[in-house]
Amino acid sequence: MDQDSNPKRTGVTRRGLLAGSAATVALANAHALADPATPSPAPAPATVPVSLNVNGTKHSLKLDPRVTLLDALRERLGLTGTKKGCDHGQCGACTVHVNGTRINSCLSLAVMHEGDEITTIEGLGLPGNLHPMQAAFVKHDGFQCGYCTPGQICSSVAMLKEFDQGVPSNVTEDLENIVFSDEEVRERMSGNICRCAAYPNIVAAIREVHGGGVA
Ligand code: FES
Numbered sequence: 001m002d003q004d005s006n007p008k009r010t011g012v013t014r015r016g017l018l019a020g021s022a023a024t025v026a027l028a029n030a031h032a033l034a035d036p037a038t039p040s041p042a043p044a045p046a047t048v049p050v051s052l053n054v055n056g057t058k059h060s061l062k063l064d065p066r067v068t069l070l071d072a073l074r075e076r077l078g079l080t081g082t083k084k085g086c087d088h089g090q091c092g093a094c095t096v097h098v099n100g101t102r103i104n105s106c107l108s109l110a111v112m113h114e115g116d117e118i119t120t121i122e123g124l125g126l127p128g129n130l131h132p133m134q135a136a137f138v139k140h141d142g143f144q145c146g147y148c149t150p151g152q153i154c155s156s157v158a159m160l161k162e163f164d165q166g167v168p169s170n171v172t173e174d175l176e177n178i179v180f181s182d183e184e185v186r187e188r189m190s191g192n193i194c195r196c197a198a199y200p201n202i203v204a205a206i207r208e209v210h211g212g213g214v215a
């Protein structure tokens with residue numbers, strides 16, 4: 001021990017130093033609270049009334065306006081078929097239909113959907129009354145863990161509708177004559193990631209539904 005750090009010589013102890021530091025911090029905090037220039041903590045967010053029409057049922061909710069449609073569906077309505085993968089628009093697990101169009105529900109605020117027709121995987125079909133696309137995914141083993149599957153199915157149903165309406169994709173060569181192909185399916189479904197890589201089976205399921213199979 002050197003001369004200056006010996007408490008017997010300096011009269012300074014470790015306990016005394018710590019107590020002094022704590023008092024200094026407390027004093028600084030007190031000053032910060034008293035200083036009108038220091039921002040005060042944000043008040044608790046207000047809620048707003050929102051009416052969501054989901055799978056044909058109207059739900060009246062009060063939500064923080066920052067709540068995403070995905071969180072409203074899962075946390076407030078208990079519709080946990082819609083999955084949260086990345087929560088920032090990169091995986092497609094949260095895909096639902098809004099007025100028949102597919103969207104990533106993690107990128108959309110619930111308050112933006114007052115009066116919209118929202119359809120989740122539960123609204124497409126249920127055990128005993130599956131949507132043809134759900135039945136095709138089962139038939140072709142279009143999943144392994146199943147986490148991406150609700151998003152894949154919602155996306156593929158809307159994608160086929162887009163195709164039938166003549167909406168082109170990045171790989172469409174002839175805008176006058178859009179040919180259904182695996183390449184078209186893969187491109188149009190590229191926003192839905194499958195970590196289990198069940199892609200060949202997913203494409204097979206979609207092909208069958210497009211061809212009118214799997215009732
Ligand atoms: S959870 Fe919405 S895109 Fe991944």
Ligand code: FES
Pocket residue numbers: 142143144145146147148149193194195196197198
């Ligand atoms: S089936 Fe596992 S992520 Fe697609």
